[in-house]
Amino acid sequence: MTAPSAETSSNEAGAPHRARRVPDWVKGHILLLPTSVVFLFLLIIPTWIVIQISLARRVEFPLFGRFSWHHLVWSNYSDALNPVYLPIMIRSIEYAAFATLICIALGFPLAYWIARFSGRFRNVFLVLVIIPFLTSYLIRIYAWRVILGGDGLLNTTLGHLGLGSSHEFTNTSGAVILGLVYGFLPFMVLPLYASIERMDKALIEASYDLGHGKASTFWRVILPSVLPGLVAGVLLVFIPAVGDFVTADYLGGVRTRVIGQVIDDNFVGGGNNWPLGSALSMLLMLFILIGVFVYLWRVGEDTL
Amino acid sequence: VSRPKSALRARYLKWHALLVYVFLFLPIVILIVFSFNHARSGTDWTGFSTRWYHQLIHDPDVLRAFRATLKVAFIATAAATVIGTLGAFALARFHFFGRAGYSTLVFISLVMPEVVMGISMLAFFKRELHWQTNLNTVILAHIAFCIPFVVVVVRARLAQFDDRLIDAASDLGATPTQSFLRIVLPLAAPGIAAGAMLAFTISLDDLVITHFTTGPGGTTLPNYIFGELHFGVSPAINALSTIVLLFSLLLLTLAGILSVRSSRRGAGGIDATAIA
Numbered sequence: 001m002t003a004p005s006a007e008t009s010s011n012e013a014g015a016p017h018r019a020r021r022v023p024d025w026v027k028g029h030i031l032l033l034p035t036s037v038v039f040l041f042l043l044i045i046p047t048w049i050v051i052q053i054s055l056a057r058r059v060e061f062p063l064f065g066r067f068s069w070h071h072l073v074w075s076n077y078s079d080a081l082n083p084v085y086l087p088i089m090i091r092s093i094e095y096a097a098f099a100t101l102i103c104i105a106l107g108f109p110l111a112y113w114i115a116r117f118s119g120r121f122r123n124v125f126l127v128l129v130i131i132p133f134l135t136s137y138l139i140r141i142y143a144w145r146v147i148l149g150g151d152g153l154l155n156t157t158l159g160h161l162g163l164g165s166s167h168e169f170t171n172t173s174g175a176v177i178l179g180l181v182y183g184f185l186p187f188m189v190l191p192l193y194a195s196i197e198r199m200d201k202a203l204i205e206a207s208y209d210l211g212h213g214k215a216s217t218f219w220r221v222i223l224p225s226v227l228p229g230l231v232a233g234v235l236l237v238f239i240p241a242v243g244d245f246v247t248a249d250y251l252g253g254v255r256t257r258v259i260g261q262v263i264d265d266n267f268v269g270g271g272n273n274w275p276l277g278s279a280l281s282m283l284l285m286l287f288i289l290i291g292v293f294v295y296l297w298r299v300g301e302d303t304l
Numbered sequence: 305v306s307r308p309k310s311a312l313r314a315r316y317l318k319w320h321a322l323l324v325y326v327f328l329f330l331p332i333v334i335l336i337v338f339s340f341n342h343a344r345s346g347t348d349w350t351g352f353s354t355r356w357y358h359q360l361i362h363d364p365d366v367l368r369a370f371r372a373t374l375k376v377a378f379i380a381t382a383a384a385t386v387i388g389t390l391g392a393f394a395l396a397r398f399h400f401f402g403r404a405g406y407s408t409l410v411f412i413s414l415v416m417p418e419v420v421m422g423i424s425m426l427a428f429f430k431r432e433l434h435w436q437t438n439l440n441t442v443i444l445a446h447i448a449f450c451i452p453f454v455v456v457v458v459r460a461r462l463a464q465f466d467d468r469l470i471d472a473a474s475d476l477g478a479t480p481t482q483s484f485l486r487i488v489l490p491l492a493a494p495g496i497a498a499g500a501m502l503a504f505t506i507s508l509d510d511l512v513i514t515h516f517t518t519g520p521g522g523t524t525l526p527n528y529i530f531g532e533l534h535f536g537v538s539p540a541i542n543a544l545s546t547i548v549l550l551f552s553l554l555l556l557t558l559a560g561i562l563s564v565r566s567s568r569r570g571a572g573g574i575d576a577t578a579i580a
């Protein structure tokens with residue numbers, strides 16, 4: 001298996017005209033066999049089990065009713081959409097959406113500047129964006145706790161300036177969104193950079209020559225040609241942001257609970273309600289899949 | 305028609321870029337600076353000290369977590385690189401029925417939120433297989449979530465492959481094995497290296513998947529930090545974060561050197577944008 005062409009070479013050795021070729025579909029499926037096994041056992045079956053749990057009745061943890069086609073229990077889904085959890089779901093989506101918009105606002109001009117930078121340090125500037133991304137996400141969020149926390153640098157500094165040292169910067173929506181932006185900004189910059197860099201400069205020249213102004217050139221020439229990168233960036237930021245619970249754990253509080261925290265709590269925390277946690281997970285996944293299939297349909301699978 | 309105010313726009317972009325870099329690096333720099341602070345808590349500077357580093361390297365829990373993290377990352381990277389590269393070859397080189405299905409599956413596994421992937425594997429290991437979760441289940445989980453990243457990066461590399469090279473090789477009398485070993489593999493190598501590097505980095509960094517699939521004796525460094533952080537900001541965690549950061553930088557430098565060397569040989573560099 002480690003030498004993908006080995007099975008073809010025995011037939012073909014010394015045959016210049018490629019007689020008796022092994023068909024592509026056989027080779028493809030053989031090469032994909034290990035991937036399929038891993039996906040089947042660690043992705044497909046586990047997801048199927050979560051679907052089952054989400055349709056099972058909760059009796060008492062860790063026991064819950066066996067899944068049965070004849071007695072599908074929809075109450076976990078109605079619980080997941082009740083007035084307790086629905087606002088949390090909406091809040092998670094709002095946080096992720098704001099974070100994505102801010103990432104575009106910060107990331108697009110930066111990516112444009114790097115891609116158009118003509119000096120020899122262009123790669124250095126790109127690597128400077130990647131370095132924080134290679135740092136642990138946890139550590140990056142923690143770094144903001146050092147700054148914004150109760151005894152953090154901002155409070156200490158304000159205290160020295162005589163402006164009071166007991167401001168509450170964490171436990172706010174702003175802090176959570178800031179953390180998400182900080183955590184995922186490189187995911188926006190990299191695909192944007194890739195598509196801006198590929199863009200043909202002559203198109204912009206042509207647009208100016210044909211009398212378009214700056215705004216018109218941006219909307220009609222630049223934006224359409226970087227759209228695949230922009231959409232990829234939006235997916236790469238929004239999806240991890242909407243399911244994230246670490247940021248809200250460290251920079252948020254009771255007022256900023258997000259769906260990831262509720263799922264976490266119901267599986268390994270004190271909530272202990274696997275059926276509810278499963279239903280919430282599947283709703284989150286459904287929401288994301290709808291977005292992804294719109295993306296695949298609009299932008300095409302091969303641009304991945 | 306000349307470009308109006310393009311100098312102004314360029315200057316604005318430059319300042320914007322500078323501010324974003326400050327935003328990206330300032331928190332990390334502050335974190336590093338305060339790892340050398342003498343004070344036990346808070347952010348009042350009370351003098352330079354390396355006491356937290358001394359304390360760390362003698363902390364058996366930290367060392368155990370560090371070893372566990374490396375073990376998981378090495379095994380998961382090796383397995384995911386082999387499996388993912390085979391899959392990428394299939395998807396990039398052959399057209400067959402079911403190919404689009406596999407691509408979609410890879411894509412879905414990439415966009416699946418980590419928390420959902422984590423609880424699915426937890427439910428599978430615990431409820432279906434009745435396994436006790438530990439470091440081994442963490443390794444299995446890491447292999448699974450690293451594979452799609454390897455597939456995407458290697459496949460992007462193979463997509464640029466010029467098929468005429470193989471035709472040329474066979475015209476010149478090379479057997480398929482020879483042309484695979486001497487043409488396809490060397491050209492794909494930077495992509496495979498980039499995929500392995502990416503897998504290693506995300507495995508090293510992963511908190512969420514590990515959080516759900518771990519058990520007694522299976523604490524990795526991110527999990528250790530996650531647990532400690534609930535007690536608040538501490539200079540020891542600053543120091544540990546600094547070490548992890550330097551370790552990541554070391555890996556990046558290594559990757560950079562490899563990339564420069566391979567591009568000098570004309571094989572192209574590690575494409576950082578390939579992950580997108």
